[in-house]
Amino acid sequence: MNGTAKRIRxxxxxxxxxxxxxxxxxxxxxxxxxxxxxxxxxxxxVVGYLIQVITGICLLIYYIPHADHAFRSVQEIMTRVPYGxxxxxxxxxxSNLLIAAVFVHMVTIFLxxxxxxxxxxxxxxxxxxxxxxLCFGFSGYLLPWTQLSYxxxxxxxxxxxxxxxxxxFVSRLLRGGSSVTGITLTxxxxxxxxxxxxxxxxxxxxxxxxxxxxxxxxxxxxxxxEEKRPLTEFRKKLHPDGYPYYPYLLQKQALMxxxxxxxxxxxISFAPTFFFPEEATVPADAFKTPESIRPEWYFLAPYQMLxxxxxxxxxxxxxxxxxxVFIFWPFLDTHKEKNIFKRPVLRGVFIxxxxxxxxxxWWGRR
Amino acid sequence: xxxxxxxxxxLLVFPLxxxxxxxxxxxxxFLTKTWSGQQPEENFCIECHSSDKMKPEFLTLAEExxxxxxxxxxxxxxxxxxxxxxDSSMSMSPHxxxxxxxxxxxxxxxxxKCHIGILKNYMESGHGKAFRSSGNGPNCVTxxxxxxxxxxxxxxxxxxxxxxxxxxxxxxxxxxxxxxxxKKIGELAADLLTLRKEGVYIEDQRKNLFSIQAEFRALFxxxxxxxxxxxxxxxxxxxxxxxxxxxxxRQELRSRxxxxxxxxxxxxxxGSALYLLTKTPKE
Numbered sequence: 111m112n113g114t115a116k117r118i119r120x121x122x123x124x125x126x127x128x129x130x131x132x133x134x135x136x137x138x139x140x141x142x143x144x145x146x147x148x149x150x151x152x153x154x155x156v157v158g159y160l161i162q163v164i165t166g167i168c169l170l171i172y173y174i175p176h177a178d179h180a181f182r183s184v185q186e187i188m189t190r191v192p193y194g195x196x197x198x199x200x201x202x203x204x205s206n207l208l209i210a211a212v213f214v215h216m217v218t219i220f221l222x223x224x225x226x227x228x229x230x231x232x233x234x235x236x237x238x239x240x241x242x243x244l245c246f247g248f249s250g251y252l253l254p255w256t257q258l259s260y261x262x263x264x265x266x267x268x269x270x271x272x273x274x275x276x277x278x279f280v281s282r283l284l285r286g287g288s289s290v291t292g293i294t295l296t297x298x299x300x301x302x303x304x305x306x307x308x309x310x311x312x313x314x315x316x317x318x319x320x321x322x323x324x325x326x327x328x329x330x331x332x333x334x335x336e337e338k339r340p341l342t343e344f345r346k347k348l349h350p351d352g353y354p355y356y357p358y359l360l361q362k363q364a365l366m367x368x369x370x371x372x373x374x375x376x377x378i379s380f381a382p383t384f385f386f387p388e389e390a391t392v393p394a395d396a397f398k399t400p401e402s403i404r405p406e407w408y409f410l411a412p413y414q415m416l417x418x419x420x421x422x423x424x425x426x427x428x429x430x431x432x433x434x435v436f437i438f439w440p441f442l443d444t445h446k447e448k449n450i451f452k453r454p455v456l457r458g459v460f461i462x463x464x465x466x467x468x469x470x471x472w473w474g475r476r
Numbered sequence: 477x478x479x480x481x482x483x484x485x486x487l488l489v490f491p492l493x494x495x496x497x498x499x500x501x502x503x504x505x506f507l508t509k510t511w512s513g514q515q516p517e518e519n520f521c522i523e524c525h526s527s528d529k530m531k532p533e534f535l536t537l538a539e540e541x542x543x544x545x546x547x548x549x550x551x552x553x554x555x556x557x558x559x560x561x562x563d564s565s566m567s568m569s570p571h572x573x574x575x576x577x578x579x580x581x582x583x584x585x586x587x588x589k590c591h592i593g594i595l596k597n598y599m600e601s602g603h604g605k606a607f608r609s610s611g612n613g614p615n616c617v618t619x620x621x622x623x624x625x626x627x628x629x630x631x632x633x634x635x636x637x638x639x640x641x642x643x644x645x646x647x648x649x650x651x652x653x654x655x656x657x658x659k660k661i662g663e664l665a666a667d668l669l670t671l672r673k674e675g676v677y678i679e680d681q682r683k684n685l686f687s688i689q690a691e692f693r694a695l696f697x698x699x700x701x702x703x704x705x706x707x708x709x710x711x712x713x714x715x716x717x718x719x720x721x722x723x724x725x726r727q728e729l730r731s732r733x734x735x736x737x738x739x740x741x742x743x744x745x746x747g748s749a750l751y752l753l754t755k756t757p758k759e
Binding site (some may be wrong): 189197369 | 550566672674675677678679729732733735736739740743744750751754
């Protein structure tokens with residue numbers, strides 16, 4: 111370490127206690143010794159969010175949130191702005207990868223039973239983060255103002271009308287009128303860049319703070335170190351026989367973060383139109399309905415479910431109930447056993463739900 | 477747990493509070509027609525011309541139009557015939573500009589309301605002169621048809637059609653004069669379509685190509701082989717400019733892919749190096 115760096119380090123040390131800060135957060139912070147790659151998915155999601163923030167700011171400089179200019183400004187970003195295409199591709203591909211990463215993260219947490227007490231609040235904050243991530247995807251989808259985004263949003267914003275009394279109000283609130291117009295675009299833009307980010311940051315801080323406060327949960331497979339004591343007082347999980355966070359888990363997280371970039375650039379290089387179907391290059395036209403309208407892949411299962419349930423109100427209510435069950439699952443599943451392999455009923459239900467989701471997605475895509 | 481079950485039960489009962497009318501209305505609209513809210517839902521032209529009350533000779537018109545190039549480009553009945561398709565009582569009213577079926581002598585002016593350049597060249601052509609002198613010469617529908625009109629292409633010039641009135645020699649010479657330029661236009665249109673499928677916004681180039689094509693086809697309607705030959709170079713230059721843009725876009729796409737692949741390799745390299753580090757975890 112040269113003189114200047116040493117002086118800066120000393121300057122920080124006497125003011126914020128840098129050494130202790132690093133020690134307590136990196137080397138003295140112990141993680142379970144049987145931790146696996148799935149424990150890195152949360153960090154992968156953080157990397158994904160950071161990419162979205164950085165590329166989003168780059169797009170924000172050139173994007174014009176007005177119905178007359180939105181499509182054109184996006185085309186300018188793609189063709190004239192230096193590396194604008196790269197930022198947009200990273201933002202679009204990144205949003206899809208991020209949602210996939212968050213899904214897998216939630217599923218693995220579920221499989222490892224890490225939502226169980228005392229981590230109910232961590233699960234709920236994670237579930238809400240996933241909902242906000244989907245809201246990011248939904249609100250951002252309209253912004254390029256293409257045929258694809260216009261009509262997908264028209265369908266999506268008509269869904270609340272299934273509710274009596276409040277349905278029309280909610281739909282009009284989302285659209286800013288009876289149909290999707292420039293007002294809807296500015297509303298979605300405002301939600302996408304100013305309402306959702308602070309909400310998201312707040313929840314992410316709560317989520318990470320809870321993880322650090324309670325301590326990482328070990329995997330229930332193989333050697334399990336979970337205590338089945340009654341929960342009468344707070345006791346942080348310290349894992350004294352575990353590995354230090356740095357380098358053990360941090361390296362794994364960095365590796366997975368890099369893998370996230372690799373997958374992203376793999377899609378951008380060799381399948382650049384994977385998330386850009388033909389309608390995504392046609393400007394929105396309120397008078398020309400495309401032959402097929404379908405939402406993004408992550409909304410395909412609920413979309414298909416709505417289509418097959420004859421009563422749409424029942425269909426939407428059922429989805430809200432399922433979402434509520436998902437978010438409040440730790441309070442419904444009070445069984446002490448974390449290992450899903452020792453719980454055949456839960457395992458069967460989980461497999462059935464996964465198969466149903468895949469079938470609905472495939473069906474919805476047709 | 478009792479509370480959860482009660483709450484879930486309450487949520488399941490809640491759907492039943494929806495009124496029957498509301499649900500029915502929603503089911504009719506949702507996932508079927510809701511998204512076409514701004515489009516005129518009613519078209520009395522189509523409705524009447526598809527009904528059993530219509531005379532058989534007029535019954536096929538709507539179906540022919542639906543399969544036509546006009547329909548694909550949003551040109552509806554009232555765009556040519558006038559009238560009000562949304563109001564059954566006024567759908568055929570002259571007060572709403574209804575003109576009905578034009579007489580053979582009115583056909584060129586009827587189509588020429590939109591196809592202005594073509595009308596001018598046609599009127600000055602041998603076809604137009606014959607039409608004006610006899611009132612019954614070849615007009616627009618002779619070659620293009622009417623309600624079932626399809627996208628024009630060079631094959632409209634064929635021996636069967638042209639020899640109805642004259643020998644095929646001049647028509648063949650015209651077809652040969654048009655061939656290369658028409659072929660180029662077709663290739664460029666296909667290239668642009670491919671670019672669009674690759675996610676490129678091609679609307680400006682497409683409009684430019686369409687304008688060149690329209691101008692060239694307007695020129696053809698003069699049925700003057702020498703004039704077409706004389707001006708073919710001019711059109712070739714215009715098409716070359718469009719082709720240059722397409723080539724440049726392709727190069728841009730290639731360089732993007734290369735740059736992205738480079739980033740992919742950089743991250744793959746970083747990942748490999750880190751993997752070797754993580755293989756032997758040490759406290």
